[in-house]
Amino acid sequence: MSIRHAGPRLLLSAILIGLAAPAFAQEAASSSVPQPTGRVFDQYVSPEAQAVLDRMTTYLRGLESFTIEATGTRDEVVAYGYKIQNNESATLSVQRPNRLRAEVRGDLRDWTFVYDGSKVAMHSGDDDAFTTAPVTANLGQLVGRLLNAGVELPLIDVLYQAFTGTLIEAVRGGILVGESTIDGSKCDQLAFRQANIDWQLWVEQGARALPRKIVITTRYAVGDPQFQAVMRWNLQPKFDANTFVFTPPQGAREIPFREAAALQEGNE
Amino acid sequence: MDHAQQSIRSRTGRAASMFAMALIATATFAVCIPDANAARGGRGGGQMAGSSVSGANRSAYGGNRANTGNVNTGNVNRGNINTGNVNRGNINTGNVNIGNDVNIDIDGGYGHHGGYYHHPVATAAAIGAVAVTTAAVVGSYYYALPPSGCTVVIRAGVNYHYCGSVYYQQTFSGDKVVYVVVNP
Numbered sequence: 001m002s003i004r005h006a007g008p009r010l011l012l013s014a015i016l017i018g019l020a021a022p023a024f025a026q027e028a029a030s031s032s033v034p035q036p037t038g039r040v041f042d043q044y045v046s047p048e049a050q051a052v053l054d055r056m057t058t059y060l061r062g063l064e065s066f067t068i069e070a071t072g073t074r075d076e077v078v079a080y081g082y083k084i085q086n087n088e089s090a091t092l093s094v095q096r097p098n099r100l101r102a103e104v105r106g107d108l109r110d111w112t113f114v115y116d117g118s119k120v121a122m123h124s125g126d127d128d129a130f131t132t133a134p135v136t137a138n139l140g141q142l143v144g145r146l147l148n149a150g151v152e153l154p155l156i157d158v159l160y161q162a163f164t165g166t167l168i169e170a171v172r173g174g175i176l177v178g179e180s181t182i183d184g185s186k187c188d189q190l191a192f193r194q195a196n197i198d199w200q201l202w203v204e205q206g207a208r209a210l211p212r213k214i215v216i217t218t219r220y221a222v223g224d225p226q227f228q229a230v231m232r233w234n235l236q237p238k239f240d241a242n243t244f245v246f247t248p249p250q251g252a253r254e255i256p257f258r259e260a261a262a263l264q265e266g267n268e
Numbered sequence: 269m270d271h272a273q274q275s276i277r278s279r280t281g282r283a284a285s286m287f288a289m290a291l292i293a294t295a296t297f298a299v300c301i302p303d304a305n306a307a308r309g310g311r312g313g314g315q316m317a318g319s320s321v322s323g324a325n326r327s328a329y330g331g332n333r334a335n336t337g338n339v340n341t342g343n344v345n346r347g348n349i350n351t352g353n354v355n356r357g358n359i360n361t362g363n364v365n366i367g368n369d370v371n372i373d374i375d376g377g378y379g380h381h382g383g384y385y386h387h388p389v390a391t392a393a394a395i396g397a398v399a400v401t402t403a404a405v406v407g408s409y410y411y412a413l414p415p416s417g418c419t420v421v422i423r424a425g426v427n428y429h430y431c432g433s434v435y436y437q438q439t440f441s442g443d444k445v446v447y448v449v450v451n452p
Binding site: 216217 | 313318319321322323409439444445446
């Protein structure tokens with residue numbers, strides 16, 4: 001560990017220990033241990049971390065179109081706490097105001113999603129089945145509705161931050177850990193804690209404030225399984241006529257979509 | 269501060285390695301490592317890492333979702349290591365899986381080869397791993413059909429999977445394909 005990082009990391013430890021305190025106190029409440037008064041640690045995001053996040057958000061919201069190629073892993077805890085790591089790669093193609101394509105290829109699924117501005121289409125290669133549902137929305141609205149419908153787009157967090165809201169709405173604390181290099185680019189590493197997950201974000205330094213890596217740790221699950229993805233961005237994508245058009249593969253069957261109603265207006 | 273180990277072979281040398289080998293050997297015989305999901309071939313049966321912050325927030329704080337598509341999907345009733353974890357105030361809180369995880373141990377929990385979980389699931393509530401062939405509630409759904417005994421029946425151009433006395437229709441739920449019990 002370099003000396004440069006010692007400061008932030010110590011601070012991180014202090015904050016995380018502090019953040020843990022209320023939970024312990026709550027658990028101990030039944031044994032009449034006094035509970036802390038007030039919400040001392042709630043919603044403490046350090047100004048440095050907030051500044052990085054704001055820089056990223058502003059930059060993301062100025063983008064008209066982009067692609068992200070992400071590679072990552074997703075832990076799966078199976079019997080006896082054994083942790084299997086599944087590989088996954090994803091491509092996102094995004095065009096404001098209302099075009100989106102996502103493709104996931106990995107150990108767990110082979111999945112394609114297309115939004116052409118008027119309908120959502122999903123195809124599962126493993127099942128050789130697809131579904132479509134009418135939707136009229138901009139990307140911000142669409143992301144909210146997809147979350148409600150339980151449709152897990154790859155890197156939906158990036159889209160959420162770019163088009164809709166803020167990821168730190170449920171955060172209890174967050175800090176700037178320090179500098180870290182991802183794929184040759186210097187980044188600021190942020191660490192956040194919230195009730196059920198911890199997550200870290202690497203944001204490129206300088207004017208191009210893009211998220212370059214994300215790690216999400218699921219807390220209170222055996223093995224603390226993690227999801228992590230490294231992102232490569234293209235801000236001058238060349239989309240062709242088919243990028244945002246869904247064409248069912250030959251032989252694929254059309255099947256219903258249980259949550260089609262969740263995609264309708266008013267369900268952001 | 270603890271760090272993740274970076275090499276399998278311990279720096280303390282041969283003795284430690286031998287110890288590790290002994291451990292692995294023990295594990296191999298004593299433990300049937302992952303019967304993750306017999307019906308789907310070894311992946312997708314365990315507790316998945318959540319992969320989105322916004323999804324976690326949505327399921328915890330708002331949300332009318334039947335299934336978040338994140339942490340829970342596919343885990344609750346698969347009889348693996350979830351037992352006891354699922355409802356500890358974590359991301360599941362507030363969604364439909366609560367109260368259903370009690371089923372996990374009905375069939376013996378760990379190492380239950382074959383992947384059947386015969387408890388009926390509440391309509392449109394929890395999702396089971398592998399479908400059943402009898403006494404299924406219309407509207408309940410599963411990640412996989414029974415491994416044998418199903419035939420495809422086509423009615424009015426729609427494919428149904430007929431297993432024992434139960435009809436299933438393949439349906440997207442969130443981003444996953446599931447099998448919903450229907451009455452065609």
